[in-house]
Amino acid sequence: MPKTAGIVLVGNEILSGKIADANAAFLCRELRALGVEVRRISVIPDEVDLIAEEVVTQSTIYDLVFTSGGVGPTHDDVTIEGVARAMAVGVVRHPRLVAILEGYYGARLNDTHLKMAEIPDGAELVGGEPVRFPTILMRNVYILPGVPEIFRQKFEALRERFRDAPIHLKSVFVRIGEGSLADHLNGLLADFPRLMLGSYPEFANPEYKVKVTLESRDGAYLEDALAAFLRRLPAGALVRVA
Amino acid sequence: MPKTAGIVLVGNEILSGKIADANAAFLCRELRALGVEVRRISVIPDEVDLIAEEVVTQSTIYDLVFTSGGVGPTHDDVTIEGVARAMAVGVVRHPRLVAILEGYYGARLNDTHLKMAEIPDGAELVGGEPVRFPTILMRNVYILPGVPEIFRQKFEALRERFRDAPIHLKSVFVRIGEGSLADHLNGLLADFPRLMLGSYPEFANPEYKVKVTLESRDGAYLEDALAAFLRRLPAGALVRVA
Numbered sequence: 001m002p003k004t005a006g007i008v009l010v011g012n013e014i015l016s017g018k019i020a021d022a023n024a025a026f027l028c029r030e031l032r033a034l035g036v037e038v039r040r041i042s043v044i045p046d047e048v049d050l051i052a053e054e055v056v057t058q059s060t061i062y063d064l065v066f067t068s069g070g071v072g073p074t075h076d077d078v079t080i081e082g083v084a085r086a087m088a089v090g091v092v093r094h095p096r097l098v099a100i101l102e103g104y105y106g107a108r109l110n111d112t113h114l115k116m117a118e119i120p121d122g123a124e125l126v127g128g129e130p131v132r133f134p135t136i137l138m139r140n141v142y143i144l145p146g147v148p149e150i151f152r153q154k155f156e157a158l159r160e161r162f163r164d165a166p167i168h169l170k171s172v173f174v175r176i177g178e179g180s181l182a183d184h185l186n187g188l189l190a191d192f193p194r195l196m197l198g199s200y201p202e203f204a205n206p207e208y209k210v211k212v213t214l215e216s217r218d219g220a221y222l223e224d225a226l227a228a229f230l231r232r233l234p235a236g237a238l239v240r241v242a
Numbered sequence: 243m244p245k246t247a248g249i250v251l252v253g254n255e256i257l258s259g260k261i262a263d264a265n266a267a268f269l270c271r272e273l274r275a276l277g278v279e280v281r282r283i284s285v286i287p288d289e290v291d292l293i294a295e296e297v298v299t300q301s302t303i304y305d306l307v308f309t310s311g312g313v314g315p316t317h318d319d320v321t322i323e324g325v326a327r328a329m330a331v332g333v334v335r336h337p338r339l340v341a342i343l344e345g346y347y348g349a350r351l352n353d354t355h356l357k358m359a360e361i362p363d364g365a366e367l368v369g370g371e372p373v374r375f376p377t378i379l380m381r382n383v384y385i386l387p388g389v390p391e392i393f394r395q396k397f398e399a400l401r402e403r404f405r406d407a408p409i410h411l412k413s414v415f416v417r418i419g420e421g422s423l424a425d426h427l428n429g430l431l432a433d434f435p436r437l438m439l440g441s442y443p444e445f446a447n448p449e450y451k452v453k454v455t456l457e458s459r460d461g462a463y464l465e466d467a468l469a470a471f472l473r474r475l476p477a478g479a480l481v482r483v484a
Contacts, residue, residue, distance in 0.1 A: 012440055015280045016409075017271030018455065019442075021263070024285075029259030038257045041285035043266075074424045074441040075431055105421070112424040147445060167258075179347070182316045182354040189317060198254055199316040200261075203389060213260065 003036045003164045006058035009043040010051055010070035010079050011146070022148045023068040030155065035164035035217070036064065046070050051082025059086065059141050064162065069146030073115045083138050084120035093117045096125060100133060127157035167196075168222045169215045172229060173208035173239040177201070181210055184232045192225040194218075208239045245278045245406045248300035251285040252293055252312035252321050253388070264390045265310040272397065277406035277459070278306065288312050293324025301328065301383050306404065311388030315357045325380050326362035335359045338367060342375060369399035409438075410464045411457045414471060415450035415481040419443070423452055426474045434467040436460075450481045 007027055013019050024041045031038055039062055044050045051070070058065045070079030084091045097117035105113050119125075123143075125134040135154050136143040142158070144151050174181065178201050189197055196215035202208065214229065216222040230238065249269055255261050266283045273280050281304055286292045293312070300307045312321030326333045339359035347355050361367075365385075367376035377396050378385040384400070386393050416423065420443050431439055438457035444450065456471065458464040472480065 012438075013442060013455075014267075015270055015283065016457075017267070017274040017280075018440075020267040025256075025259070025262040028257055032259040038259075039287060041257065041283070043283035045281060072441070072443060073420050075427050076440055108421075110421065113421045115424075147443065149446065178315050179350075179352065179355045182357075185317050196254075198258075198260075198318055199314070200255060201314060201389065204391065213255075215258075 003064060003162065004062045005031055005036050005038045005064040005066065005162075006062040007038060007041045008051070008054050008058060008065065008067045009041065009146075010046055010067060010082070011043050012046045012076065014043050015045060023144070023146065023151045026148070026152060027066060027068075027155065030159065031162060032167060034159065034162045035166045036162050037167070046076045046078055048078045048082045048085060051079055052085035055083050055086035055141060059139060063140060065141045067141065067143050068151060071116070071143060071145050073112045077115070079143060080118050080120060080136070083141055083143060086141075087120055087122070087138055089121040091118050092121045094119045094123075094125065096134075104132075126161075127154065165217050167215055167217055168219045169213060170222060170226045171242045172212040172214065172226070172233075173242070174210050174212065174233065174237045175208055175239050176234065176237045177209050180234070180237075181212070184229070185212070187232060188225065188229050191228060192221070194221065195225045245306060245404065246304045247273055247278050247280045247306040247308065247404075248304040249280060249283045250293070250296050250300060250307065250309045251283065251388075252288055252309060252324070253285050254288045254318065256285050257287060265386070265388065265393045268390070268394060269308060269310075269397065272401065273404065274409060276401065276404045277408045278404050279409070288318045288320055290320045290324045290327060293321055294327035297325050297328035297383060301381060305382060307383045309383065309385050310393060313358070313385060313387050315354045319357070321385060322360050322362060322378070325383055325385060328383075329362055329364070329380055331363040333360050334363045336361045336365075336367065338376075346374075368403075369396065407459050409457055409459055410461045411455060412464060412468045413484045414454040414456065414468070414475075415484070416452050416454065416475065416479045417450055417481050418476065418479045419451050422476070422479075423454070426471070427454070429474060430467065430471050433470060434463070436463065437467045 007024050014021050028038050042054050044054055067079055070077050101113050119136050120138045123136050123138040126137045127135045144154055198213040200211045214225055249266050256263050270280050284296050286296055309321055312319050343355050343359055361378050362380045365378050365380040368379045369377045386396055440455040442453045456467055
């Protein structure tokens with residue numbers, strides 16, 4: 001059974017246009033390469049109720065859920081509380097996280113810092129090395145930070161957990177428009193109903209008019225579909241296959 | 243009553259990591275500048291049921307909904323059908339859109355092209371000039387294309403419809419970390435409960451450690467909160483205000 005995933009960006013700063021997301025874009029690329037199908041990205045405000053509601057929904061529907069953001073020490077960092085509420089558990093301090101914070105802050109350690117030792121009750125710590133701080137995993141929900149450099153470091157430490165059968169991709173670039181192409185795509189889908197088929201026009205591109213993507217977890221099926229599609233194309237329509 | 247908005251990106255190509263979103267990031271910036279509060283971005287697959295479900299939810303909760311993508315002539319362009327299903331209406335061809343397509347394609351016009359004349363029954367056409375093709379508005383749902391250049395052109399033709407009371411913003415850059423800052427932020431929120439307050443650490447930035455954002459629709463309230471925050475900061479902590 002192919003793995004599915006959902007992404008929850010806890011992101012007032014994205015919704016208010018202050019920054020553009022980098023984490024979901026990174027995660028979609030990485031998970032696809034690992035063979036995991038991302039089915040939803042939700043960007044929601046830094047509000048406990050909304051986080052809880054979204055995590056309940058996504059963690060029920062998808063195999064994996066990744067949250068990004070809202071895990072620092074300030075008032076607007078409420079992701080841990082949101083995930084805990086989603087799972088109907090309390091928030092507790094994890095002794096290993098407390099020890100890491102003690103090692104890092106020493107005598108300067110205060111209650112604000114210790115907020116970063118909080119986890120939903122029952123969560124586990126995963127992927128602690130070579131990254132200093134491990135990732136909090138609550139059931140199927142990986143709680144990741146919003147800062148892109150740390151988000152990536154933490155994901156890298158975990159990535160092999162998520163590897164599934166690969167999704168093979170072929171891209172066909174054509175110099176005819178979607179209006180001429182649509183019938184060929186429909187015919188191809190009729191013959192290859194399990195094919196994942198995308199059609200992406202590029203109006204300002206001098207090289208091609210449409211990029212057609214063919215994808216499948218079955219490499220032989222994909223090759224057959226690609227050959228059938230190339231046979232269907234009118235003479236001269238093909239620019240290249242990649 | 244401040245206007246709220248939701249954004250639905252119909253985007254297999256985003257979920258599969260083939261492209262990074264540009265439209266939601268653009269729309270969040272533009273709407274914020276107009277005084278509209280974006281409350282959710284959902285990126286979902288090109289599937290009629292999922293589009294319908296998301297549009298039902300968002301159009302009920304928010305004042306405005308914007309969809310992006312899935313409006314071309316090919317098999318994976320199912321946004322019109324999804325919005326129609328959300329509103330429990332059929333799909334019909336609009337005579338004005340048919341006429342525009344006839345003018346554009348002439349004798350080459352085929353049934354595939356005519357798919358682009360389809361609207362949810364009861365939708366209106368808005369913002370047709372100076373853009374060639376008007377935008378389809380179904381109740382409070384603006385149906386926009388995924389191609390960024392056209393998305394922006396269409397939004398520009400509509401933007402003054404969305405203008406609301408502005409949201410004022412002040413950014414305070416400080417050279418102390420969130421661990422030292424959190425108490426000051428909590429104290430500020432206790433005194434100014436209607437303040438929108440964000441705290442964004444930058445670990446790799448040589449100039450400052452945290453960017454604090456203060457926002458309000460009330461300019462005088464914001465100025466008072468800013469003055470109170472600056473008084474709270476320890477000596478030497480302030481880098482600059484912008």
